Amino acid sequence: MSSKPSKQDVLRATAATQLASKPIETSSHSIDELCYELSIHQVELEMQNEELRRTQLSLEKSHARYVNLYEFAPNGYLTLTREGRIKEINLTGASLLGLERNDLLNCCFSAFVIPEDADRWHLHFRDMLQSENENHYSELMLLRGRNAVFHAQLNGLLTATEDDIPTIRITLTDITERKQVEETLRDLSSHLTTAREDERTRIAREIHDELGSLLTVLKMDLSWLNKQLPADLSKCHEKAGVMNRHLDDAIQTVRKIIADLRPSILDHLGLLAAIDWKIDEFREQTGIQCVLTVPENNIVMDESRDIAVFRIMQEALTNIALHSGATKVILDVETGANCLMMKITDNGCGMTKAQIHKSGKYGILGMHERARHFGGEITIASNPGKGTILVLNMPLKLPQSGSCHD
Numbered sequence: 001m002s003s004k005p006s007k008q009d010v011l012r013a014t015a016a017t018q019l020a021s022k023p024i025e026t027s028s029h030s031i032d033e034l035c036y037e038l039s040i041h042q043v044e045l046e047m048q049n050e051e052l053r054r055t056q057l058s059l060e061k062s063h064a065r066y067v068n069l070y071e072f073a074p075n076g077y078l079t080l081t082r083e084g085r086i087k088e089i090n091l092t093g094a095s096l097l098g099l100e101r102n103d104l105l106n107c108c109f110s111a112f113v114i115p116e117d118a119d120r121w122h123l124h125f126r127d128m129l130q131s132e133n134e135n136h137y138s139e140l141m142l143l144r145g146r147n148a149v150f151h152a153q154l155n156g157l158l159t160a161t162e163d164d165i166p167t168i169r170i171t172l173t174d175i176t177e178r179k180q181v182e183e184t185l186r187d188l189s190s191h192l193t194t195a196r197e198d199e200r201t202r203i204a205r206e207i208h209d210e211l212g213s214l215l216t217v218l219k220m221d222l223s224w225l226n227k228q229l230p231a232d233l234s235k236c237h238e239k240a241g242v243m244n245r246h247l248d249d250a251i252q253t254v255r256k257i258i259a260d261l262r263p264s265i266l267d268h269l270g271l272l273a274a275i276d277w278k279i280d281e282f283r284e285q286t287g288i289q290c291v292l293t294v295p296e297n298n299i300v301m302d303e304s305r306d307i308a309v310f311r312i313m314q315e316a317l318t319n320i321a322l323h324s325g326a327t328k329v330i331l332d333v334e335t336g337a338n339c340l341m342m343k344i345t346d347n348g349c350g351m352t353k354a355q356i357h358k359s360g361k362y363g364i365l366g367m368h369e370r371a372r373h374f375g376g377e378i379t380i381a382s383n384p385g386k387g388t389i390l391v392l393n394m395p396l397k398l399p400q401s402g403s404c405h406d
Contacts, residue, residue, distance in 0.1 A: 075172060077089070081167060083108075086105055109170075125156075132166070137155055157170075186373070193369075200261040212255075288327060288329055291331070295335055301340070301396050305374055313344065316344045317329070324388065325348050329345070330343075331345075338396050344391075345389045350383050351382040375394070375395045376395065
């Protein structure tokens with residue numbers, strides 16, 4: 001049984017057939033020219049072959065560099081099908097997920113998402129499928145191997161391959177260390193906030209007990225002295241009256257300082273009374289119309305949560321007064337099963353997303369951190385010219401009782 005001729009044999013036979021069909025001059029002159037032309041062509045072919053060889057070597061080196069960059073990049077790179085299965089993954093990605101690459105291919109990526117983040121992953125995956133060439137960002141907790149977990153940052157993009165088959169390319173980054181640093185900073189921030197509130201309380205009490213008492217005694221002594229003066233000393237009585245008014249102003253100033261440091265109504269009458277008092281003060285100082293809706297029964301929370309909610313409301317009202325140009329503010333407070341919801345709406349100039357997240361917005365950042373410390377969250381919805389809505393959701397009890405969301 002004869003073997004099948006190779007491609008080179010077929011090509012040679014075809015060339016021989018075409019050559020046989022053409023007359024060839026056999027003069028010595030034509031043979032010399034033909035040999036010379038063949039020699040030139042041979043040299044040209046050798047030069048072209050050398051150039052092709054160098055190009056091939058260069059391409060191989062470039063490919064090797066690309067493979068090294070891809071395989072050993074500091075981030076994991078994955079390609080997912082529309083069904084969410086792993087089609088491609090580099091060595092770094094396989095190492096992050098704690099399995100061999102061959103064991104990961106064709107696996108569902110959702111299998112590596114912890115159950116608590118499953119819904120967030122499905123929403124993220126759905127958003128990627130619905131918008132081509134738009135980058136999507138998410139943070140999830142993923143499994144490494146069978147037992148370990150790590151914080152991961154995912155940047156995903158829906159693209160089409162050469163076969164027009166939609167695929168999702170994902171960059172996977174381990175941000176566990178960053179999250180630990182953030183948690184440490186949050187603990188420090190919480191500690192500083194608590195220390196600041198304790199110091200404010202201490203200073204307010206000292207001012208009340210020392211300076212407040214001293215001013216009260218002075219007012220009583222001045223009143224006694226005024227009564228002892230003869231009636232015909234009109235200038236002395238007039239001066240005593242002026243001094244008495246100055247003392248009244250000083251007492252009011254001290255009360256305002258104490259209230260700004262730590263409103264005593266919060267400790268004595270509770271959160272809702274403190275909110276009502278603050279709204280009245282805000283209305284009087286700014287002239288902005290205010291509408292307040294609160295539950296009939298007082299809200300029972302620990303002292304630190306009361307002050308956190310009050311400070312968040314205070315910061316929100318300060319921002320409205322300074323930046324919004326609003327003429328009306330609506331504040332609603334509601335309670336549910338272990339959850340407090342406070343909604344503050346204004347009809348001011350509003351903000352863009354860039355303005356909301358702009359660096360240096362420490363007031364907004366402070367509100368978020370206060371809420372997060374107690375297992376709550378703040379959402380801000382705003383558009384230029386359409387006002388701003390701030391919503392606080394916070395558990396009434398300890399964070400382990402579970403946070404609440406809209």
